[in-house]
Amino acid sequence: MSAYPIHPDSYADFLTHDELRRIQLHRLQEVVRVSYERVPLTRQRMQERGLKPEHIRTLGDAALLPFMQKTDLRDTYPYGLFARPMHEVVRLHASSGTTGKPIVVGYTRDDLRVWSSVMTRTLSAAGLNERDVVQNAFGYGLFTGGLGAHYGAEALGATVIPISGGNTERQLLVMQDFGVTAICSTPSYFLHLIEAIEAVGGFRDLKLRTGIFGAEPWTEAMRAYIQEHAKIKAYDIYGLTEIIGPGVATECCCQAGLHVFEDHFLMEIVDPDTGRVLPDGEEGELVLTTLSKQATPMIRFRTHDITAIDPAPCACGRTIRRVRRVTHRSDDMLIIRGVNVFPSQIEAALLKVGKELPHYQIVLARQAGLDQMEVQVEMTEALFRDKVSAVEQLQRKMVQAIEHVVGLRVNVRLVEPQSIARSQGKAKRVLDQRKEGAKP
Amino acid sequence: MTLKQLSIFLENKPGRLGQPCQVLAAAGIDIVTLTLADTEQFGILRLIVRDWEKARAVLEQNGFVMNVCDVLAVEIPDRSGGLASVLAVLEPATVNIEYMYAFTLKRGGNAVMIVRFEKPEQAVQVLRQHKIALLDAAALFKLT
Numbered sequence: 259m260s261a262y263p264i265h266p267d268s269y270a271d272f273l274t275h276d277e278l279r280r281i282q283l284h285r286l287q288e289v290v291r292v293s294y295e296r297v298p299l300t301r302q303r304m305q306e307r308g309l310k311p312e313h314i315r316t317l318g319d320a321a322l323l324p325f326m327q328k329t330d331l332r333d334t335y336p337y338g339l340f341a342r343p344m345h346e347v348v349r350l351h352a353s354s355g356t357t358g359k360p361i362v363v364g365y366t367r368d369d370l371r372v373w374s375s376v377m378t379r380t381l382s383a384a385g386l387n388e389r390d391v392v393q394n395a396f397g398y399g400l401f402t403g404g405l406g407a408h409y410g411a412e413a414l415g416a417t418v419i420p421i422s423g424g425n426t427e428r429q430l431l432v433m434q435d436f437g438v439t440a441i442c443s444t445p446s447y448f449l450h451l452i453e454a455i456e457a458v459g460g461f462r463d464l465k466l467r468t469g470i471f472g473a474e475p476w477t478e479a480m481r482a483y484i485q486e487h488a489k490i491k492a493y494d495i496y497g498l499t500e501i502i503g504p505g506v507a508t509e510c511c512c513q514a515g516l517h518v519f520e521d522h523f524l525m526e527i528v529d530p531d532t533g534r535v536l537p538d539g540e541e542g543e544l545v546l547t548t549l550s551k552q553a554t555p556m557i558r559f560r561t562h563d564i565t566a567i568d569p570a571p572c573a574c575g576r577t578i579r580r581v582r583r584v585t586h587r588s589d590d591m592l593i594i595r596g597v598n599v600f601p602s603q604i605e606a607a608l609l610k611v612g613k614e615l616p617h618y619q620i621v622l623a624r625q626a627g628l629d630q631m632e633v634q635v636e637m638t639e640a641l642f643r644d645k646v647s648a649v650e651q652l653q654r655k656m657v658q659a660i661e662h663v664v665g666l667r668v669n670v671r672l673v674e675p676q677s678i679a680r681s682q683g684k685a686k687r688v689l690d691q692r693k694e695g696a697k698p
Numbered sequence: 699m700t701l702k703q704l705s706i707f708l709e710n711k712p713g714r715l716g717q718p719c720q721v722l723a724a725a726g727i728d729i730v731t732l733t734l735a736d737t738e739q740f741g742i743l744r745l746i747v748r749d750w751e752k753a754r755a756v757l758e759q760n761g762f763v764m765n766v767c768d769v770l771a772v773e774i775p776d777r778s779g780g781l782a783s784v785l786a787v788l789e790p791a792t793v794n795i796e797y798m799y800a801f802t803l804k805r806g807g808n809a810v811m812i813v814r815f816e817k818p819e820q821a822v823q824v825l826r827q828h829k830i831a832l833l834d835a836a837a838l839f840k841l842t
Binding site: 637638639642643644645646649650653671672673674675676677 | 703705707708709714735737739740742744761762763764765767796797814
């Protein structure tokens, strides 16, 4: 059994196999029925396959259902996939889409209750309880991280400090003076905090013992570094805006894979190329169906995250199955400081500035623990002006255009023509210089 | 009366300035005068050369991005207040100067400055009205 006391909401983590599958099937049938009735896109796609809600008789029948993609949210922007009228929707969140516009998801009151509950179970699995003081350094706002962790920690009964991301000096002051025992943040931001803390003399007097890290991929090497330097236990959590936000899956005290809250999220692993469902243990793309989401239910949502299901029982006693830590994706999406970035967005932004697309490259680096993105743009005859101020203005325009599309302020460096390496005439769009090793 | 000036985009990195100079040297093109405007990240090298069309062709062949624009070579009395006296005629006519740089050689007792005006044709008129000498390419290159 778990090494920690369990929050009552966590009992669902320990259901028997039969109980869990019964709940899943019941909820799957319900979400398919509701989506068929209320979401035109889903109904149309099911009709194209001659599929009716009553054809879903077993959990395996989920494989008959059409996939949903992030682009579906973009194409039906903003409310096209909502299954509830707006007066029942009490919250909206958004994340960046694949180009220009963001994608929007909604929550009913019940959705918020479920979200709080799965985040409570997440924090409980990491050993937190009502005596913890939680510094929530996930960004508050349209990003789901801040409010998701906030309500989960409150529901757990912990003391929440809604400090949001950034302002490192204040983070350190709060951590020290408020007796913080747990922190929620992106792993890259915590690496930055470690540097700042070590610069002022280290972790000796801090009560911090737990870190809840998510919203971007990180590695076992980073975990080892964080645990050693900050003298805490570092847990990986997983979630995505389209499904609910954080609270889809979490590590337990065993830190050996992430338990998916299967009573609310049906998981499948599929071959990213063919879409064929793969057996447990095989690596593929994670596909998730929201089993209880009311406002924006997602059926067979393609996450593009590559992982594998580990069906083996976990030493913590949880019966909900685990997935392996997600370290890479099947598409070209980048995650920078918790923000999703697609190269296509950068292209769209650069095209807004000049009429032609210049050669460009996205360079990812890690400075003082923080992920930095620089967009290098080759100067062209059409863009070049003889005046320094005009070139600087061009650069500013590119920064602004990218910020407008991506929601992230990045460096733009204008470089000489032909200075970006090309392979077979095609520029390599992303150059990742972030080290996989321990010291970031 | 205008002269052609080549502006080249360069990254602000060690060794960058040498490359266009080597390209021009290899093509046997003399640089008559030049100036470099730089920021932390990039620089703009501005050149007056004898054969600007040939210079542009060889630089383009070597992958440089360039701009060609019209500038004036203005004679400035080489005494204190000399530049001020020229500027004084331009100001009331609201002829905007974008930048200028000095030519290395003198013509008689006068200095020569290369000036990039916002509207070169307008500047020519104003300067001529005030009998301020402008050098065309032939006259300028004779000095070198």
